[in-house]
Amino acid sequence: MAVAAFSPEWAQAFKDEINKSPVYRDAGKGWKWTVGLVVEAEPDKNFPDSRGVVMDLFEGEARDIRVGTAEDAQACDIVISGTYSRWKQVATKELDATRGMLQGKLKLKGDLPTVVRYTKASQEMTECTTRVAVIWPDE
Amino acid sequence: MHDPRGGHLARRVNGPGPVEYADGDEASAFAQMLGGLIEANVTGRPEKRKDFDGLKARVGIFVTDIGEGVTLEFGGGHLVVRNGLQPGRDVTIRADADTVMQLSNVRIGFAGMPNYFDATGRQVAGRMLKGQLKIEGLVGNLTTLNQVTRVFSVAE
Numbered sequence: 001m002a003v004a005a006f007s008p009e010w011a012q013a014f015k016d017e018i019n020k021s022p023v024y025r026d027a028g029k030g031w032k033w034t035v036g037l038v039v040e041a042e043p044d045k046n047f048p049d050s051r052g053v054v055m056d057l058f059e060g061e062a063r064d065i066r067v068g069t070a071e072d073a074q075a076c077d078i079v080i081s082g083t084y085s086r087w088k089q090v091a092t093k094e095l096d097a098t099r100g101m102l103q104g105k106l107k108l109k110g111d112l113p114t115v116v117r118y119t120k121a122s123q124e125m126t127e128c129t130t131r132v133a134v135i136w137p138d139e
Numbered sequence: 140m141h142d143p144r145g146g147h148l149a150r151r152v153n154g155p156g157p158v159e160y161a162d163g164d165e166a167s168a169f170a171q172m173l174g175g176l177i178e179a180n181v182t183g184r185p186e187k188r189k190d191f192d193g194l195k196a197r198v199g200i201f202v203t204d205i206g207e208g209v210t211l212e213f214g215g216g217h218l219v220v221r222n223g224l225q226p227g228r229d230v231t232i233r234a235d236a237d238t239v240m241q242l243s244n245v246r247i248g249f250a251g252m253p254n255y256f257d258a259t260g261r262q263v264a265g266r267m268l269k270g271q272l273k274i275e276g277l278v279g280n281l282t283t284l285n286q287v288t289r290v291f292s293v294a295e
Contacts, residue, residue, distance in 0.1 A: 099236045103205050104168025112176045113183070113293035119240040 002133040005088070006039050006051050010132060011065045014053075017128035018062040024128065027121035028060035033114065036073030038081035046137040047084040060121075078110035088136060091129045097122060157181055157191065161221040169202060170209045174220040176243065177211075177290055190290050192216040196283045199224045199231035202239055213287075230284055231275040238263070238272050246294040253288045 003009040018024050037053040052073025056064040073079060080097075082090075086105050089095035098119065100106040108115060115122070158178040160166035166174070181191040194213040201208035201224055210225040211218060224231065234242065241263050248254030255264045266272040277284060 096236070098240055099205050102169045102172060102202060102207070102236055102239075108172075111179065112172065113179050116176060116240060116243050117293045117295070119237075119244065 002135045005047075005084075005091075005134050005136050006053065006067055008067050010134065011053060011067045013132045014129060015062045015065040017131045018057075018065075018125060021124055021128055024121060024124040025060040027118065027124055028057060031057055031059065031118055031121060033057070033077035033110075036076030036079045037087070038070045038073045038079060039087050040070070040081065040083045042084040045084055076110075078108070078115060080106050080108050082106040084138075088138075090126060091132070091134060093130050097126045157216065158218045158220060161219050165222070166220065167207060167209065167222045169205070169207045170220045170222050173200065173209055173211065174218065176293070177218060180290060180293065187290050190286045191218070194283070194286045194290065196229045196280070196287070197225070197227055198283075198287055199228040200239065201231065201233045202236050203233055204235040211287075213290075229276055230280050230287070232272070233275070234266065234272040238266050241266075242272075242288070243291050244294050245288055245292050247289055247292055251285070251289060253285060253292070259294070 003013055035055040035057060037055070039047075039051045039053065041048055041050045050070040052068045052070045054064075054066050054068055054072050054076060055062065080101070082100070082105060086095065086100065090097050090100065090106075095105065097106060101108050156178065158174045160170060160174060162170065177191070180187045182188070191213070192215060195215050196213050198211045198213065199208055200211065208224040210221040210223065210228060212221065232239075232242070241259060244259050245263055246254040246257060246260065248256075254260045263272065267274070274284065
């Protein structure tokens, strides 16, 4: 069943996909930092308010993923920010998250060596987002 | 891109720190990411600082799938990061984004040599054999390349 983009239902489905992934379970071993995704508002895309996705990831498991405010996400150890359209591109495989960060399409704040060390885990997390059927507000 | 004003890597874009950006506020996201990575490594890990302090070379890195490059000018304890590939490089690495990320995960093994025998190392070596990773200027600069790999590596 498709869920509304960046809604609590989407967060639950995303968490379930991560926890179903043996690749993430292996690649995320040792990870113990919170991750915040800031989804910046784009009113012209019918996404009027910024939202934050707060991810409690620990040792290859998603313990909790919830949708809150952008400020909630910005309080996390690692923060990745982008517009609604950029995140939609990531979730639909139009934009690789690593390339997006290298190009400045997604902005990263936090301890860079830690993020780079877990590139495989972040790539698998991106794969997990693509497995969630989403209703996009601009479609 | 890495935000130079945030997180554990807060630093000046241009200033007395170990890493300087020749293009200032116009430094590309890739330049800031590489510079941020190296700065975090050399300030957080003393063994890398020693390599950084002894490294004098001009190294280019070009990411083929985003069409962007940077030039890293290591000046013995100081690094200037420039947008684009600049002339006079000793070594130039050309690879896609995934491979560049893998390069930074190469472990350092016996006698400070990059370990190309574990899973990550074998993948990197395999990409080199397939031509997905090209290193220009390798002959005569192997020591430099090893030093750069050590400074660049985030593997523990």
